[in-house]
Amino acid sequence: MSTVTTRTYHDIRQALLGGEELALIDVREEDPFAQEHPLFAANIALSKLELEVYARIPRRDTAITVYDAGEGLAAVAAERLLALGYSDVALLEGGLEGWRSAGGELFRDVNVPSKAFGELLESVRHTPSLAAEQVQALLDAKADVVVLDARRFDEYQTMSIPGGISVPGAELVLRVAELAPNPTTQVIVNCAGRTRSIIGTQSLVNAGIPNPVAALRNGTIGWTLAGQQLAHGQDRQFAAVSDATRADAAARARKVADQAGVSRLDREALAAWQADTGRTTYLFDVRTPEEYAKGHLPNSRSVPGGQLVQETDHVASVRGARIALVDDDGARANMSASWLAQMGWQVAVVDGLSAADFSQAGEWQAPLPALPQVTEIGVGQLRDWQQAPGTVVLDFTASANYVKRHIPGAHWAIRAQLPQALERLPVAERYVLTCGSSLLARFAAADLQTLTQTPVYVLEGGTARWIAAGEPVEAGETHLAAARTDRYRRPYEGTDNPREAMQGYLDWEFGLIAQLERDGTHGFRVLS
Structure with missing residues (x-):
C-alpha cells in the first residue's frame, strides 16, 4: 500500500528546473488559491477532486504534491488520491507557508503562467x-x-x-x-x-x-x-472560410510552429506517445466545441486553442508533460502549439489526418472513478417532502449557478466544508442533496453520511431535472451555508467592477515580469 510522503520547496524547484513531470496541486477553493500560490501550482479543489483529477493528471504514477494553507484539506486529498489509484503522492512540507518561508515566490490571480x-x-x-x-x-x-x-x-x-x-x-x-x-x-x-x-x-x-x-x-x-x-x-x-483562405492560413501557421520548434506526429507516432507509460501525453482538439461535437479523434479532449493558451493549467495540470494538438485545417493547432512551445511545453501537432479519423461524435466526457452508491429520490418525492418541515436541501453547484436559480429553500454548501456547513443548517429529519446534474452531489452524499445519522438522499437528475419538470425556482443568496469562495471574481469579469479593482488588476499584470525573474523556474522563451 502506498503511503503519503513529503516534498520540500527545493524538491519542487529542482524538478521544475530539470523539466521533470510533476503535479503541484492546490486543493483549496479557487478564491483562496487565487490570493497566493506558486507559479506552476494547479488548482483542483478537494470538493471536486474525483470529477477532475483523472483528466487533469492521467498517469497514475505521476509525482503529485498537494498543499493547502493549514486548513487540513491536503491530508484528506492525499488519502483520497491514493484511494483513486495514484501511487506517488506527497504533501508539500509546511504547506503554503513552507513554500513562502523557503523563499518561494507566490503569485496572485488565476492562469498566472499564461498571463x-x-x-x-x-x-x-x-x-x-x-x-x-x-x-x-x-x-x-x-x-x-x-x-x-x-x-x-x-x-x-x-x-x-x-x-x-x-x-x-x-x-x-x-x-x-x-x-x-x-x-x-x-x-x-x-x-x-x-x-x-x-x-x-x-x-x-x-x-x-x-x-x-x-x-x-x-x-x-x-x-x-x-x-x-x-x-x-x-x-x-465569424463565418466559414474558403479553401484558399484555409490553405494560406495553414501555411502561415506551420511556418511559425516550425520556428518555435513544434514537433510533428502522424497517427502511429501519436499512438507511440500515448502508449509510453513513463510520460504523460495530453491530446487536445483545438477547434470550436461545435466542430468537435460533430466528429473528433477518439480519446481527444475539446479545448479551443485560445482558451488552451490562456488556461493551460486548467487542463494540462502536469508540468513537464507532452501535449499533442489536433485540428482539421493546420492553422489552429500550429498557432496554438507555437505558443505552448514558447511557454516551455513539449508540444506536437498531429499531421496527416483525414475526415475518417474524426470518427467519434458528441461532447467530451470526463473520465470518472466509480460513483458512490446513494439513495436517490425523484422530483415528485422532494416536492411532497417539502410540504412539511424536516427536509433540508443542500445544493453543491457552483455558487454562481445557485445565485442564478435554485430549488426554493435549498442551502448552498461547499463539499469540502461540510462539517462547518452542518453547524449552520436547521435540524433535519432528512437531507436531500443536489447540484446541476447530481454528479457532485453523489460524492457529497457519501461524505455527509459519515458525519450524521440522519438519512441522506440524492435528487435524481439534480436541479436540472427539477427545472425540466416545471417546478418553481428562486434566485439570490437566499441560504448560504458557506462563503462563496468556490470561484475567484476576476476584476475583468462582469460589468460592475470598481475602477480601483480594474486599475489594480492592470498594475498587477505589469508587475508579473519582475515576479517571473524572482521565481526563476518559468522556462519561457519568446521567438524573436
Missing part, C-alpha cells in the same frame, strides 16, 4: 497596441477598422467593444483574411484585460498577415477606465 508569459512577450516583441481613446476615435471617424474579440463567445456577449466581432484566439489567423480582406484595414484585437489581446495580436504579426494590427491596450478594462461605453449582448461571429 505572465503574455507580459514577457509584449516586453520582448513590443507588440503593437492602441489606447482605448485612439480606437474610439477610429470608430467615431468610421475609419477602415475591424475589432476582433479574442475571448470566448459568452465573455464577448457579456461586454464588448461596440461593433466588435467574436473571434476566439485560435481562430484569428484562420479567419482574419476574410474579416479584413482589404490589406490596409486596421485590425484591432481585444480581450477583457491584456493577455489574450497581446497573444492574439502577436499571432497575427508572427503569421505575417499584411494588415496593420494592434492590441486594444488593456482591453475592455482600459475601455471602461477611459470612460467609454461597452456594448452588451452583441452576437457578431
Whole structure:
C-alpha cells in the first residue's frame, strides 16, 4: 500500500528546473488559491477532486504534491488520491507557508503562467497596441477598422467593444483574411484585460498577415477606465472560410510552429506517445466545441486553442508533460502549439489526418472513478417532502449557478466544508442533496453520511431535472451555508467592477515580469 510522503520547496524547484513531470496541486477553493500560490501550482479543489483529477493528471504514477494553507484539506486529498489509484503522492512540507518561508515566490490571480508569459512577450516583441481613446476615435471617424474579440463567445456577449466581432484566439489567423480582406484595414484585437489581446495580436504579426494590427491596450478594462461605453449582448461571429483562405492560413501557421520548434506526429507516432507509460501525453482538439461535437479523434479532449493558451493549467495540470494538438485545417493547432512551445511545453501537432479519423461524435466526457452508491429520490418525492418541515436541501453547484436559480429553500454548501456547513443548517429529519446534474452531489452524499445519522438522499437528475419538470425556482443568496469562495471574481469579469479593482488588476499584470525573474523556474522563451 502506498503511503503519503513529503516534498520540500527545493524538491519542487529542482524538478521544475530539470523539466521533470510533476503535479503541484492546490486543493483549496479557487478564491483562496487565487490570493497566493506558486507559479506552476494547479488548482483542483478537494470538493471536486474525483470529477477532475483523472483528466487533469492521467498517469497514475505521476509525482503529485498537494498543499493547502493549514486548513487540513491536503491530508484528506492525499488519502483520497491514493484511494483513486495514484501511487506517488506527497504533501508539500509546511504547506503554503513552507513554500513562502523557503523563499518561494507566490503569485496572485488565476492562469498566472499564461498571463505572465503574455507580459514577457509584449516586453520582448513590443507588440503593437492602441489606447482605448485612439480606437474610439477610429470608430467615431468610421475609419477602415475591424475589432476582433479574442475571448470566448459568452465573455464577448457579456461586454464588448461596440461593433466588435467574436473571434476566439485560435481562430484569428484562420479567419482574419476574410474579416479584413482589404490589406490596409486596421485590425484591432481585444480581450477583457491584456493577455489574450497581446497573444492574439502577436499571432497575427508572427503569421505575417499584411494588415496593420494592434492590441486594444488593456482591453475592455482600459475601455471602461477611459470612460467609454461597452456594448452588451452583441452576437457578431465569424463565418466559414474558403479553401484558399484555409490553405494560406495553414501555411502561415506551420511556418511559425516550425520556428518555435513544434514537433510533428502522424497517427502511429501519436499512438507511440500515448502508449509510453513513463510520460504523460495530453491530446487536445483545438477547434470550436461545435466542430468537435460533430466528429473528433477518439480519446481527444475539446479545448479551443485560445482558451488552451490562456488556461493551460486548467487542463494540462502536469508540468513537464507532452501535449499533442489536433485540428482539421493546420492553422489552429500550429498557432496554438507555437505558443505552448514558447511557454516551455513539449508540444506536437498531429499531421496527416483525414475526415475518417474524426470518427467519434458528441461532447467530451470526463473520465470518472466509480460513483458512490446513494439513495436517490425523484422530483415528485422532494416536492411532497417539502410540504412539511424536516427536509433540508443542500445544493453543491457552483455558487454562481445557485445565485442564478435554485430549488426554493435549498442551502448552498461547499463539499469540502461540510462539517462547518452542518453547524449552520436547521435540524433535519432528512437531507436531500443536489447540484446541476447530481454528479457532485453523489460524492457529497457519501461524505455527509459519515458525519450524521440522519438519512441522506440524492435528487435524481439534480436541479436540472427539477427545472425540466416545471417546478418553481428562486434566485439570490437566499441560504448560504458557506462563503462563496468556490470561484475567484476576476476584476475583468462582469460589468460592475470598481475602477480601483480594474486599475489594480492592470498594475498587477505589469508587475508579473519582475515576479517571473524572482521565481526563476518559468522556462519561457519568446521567438524573436
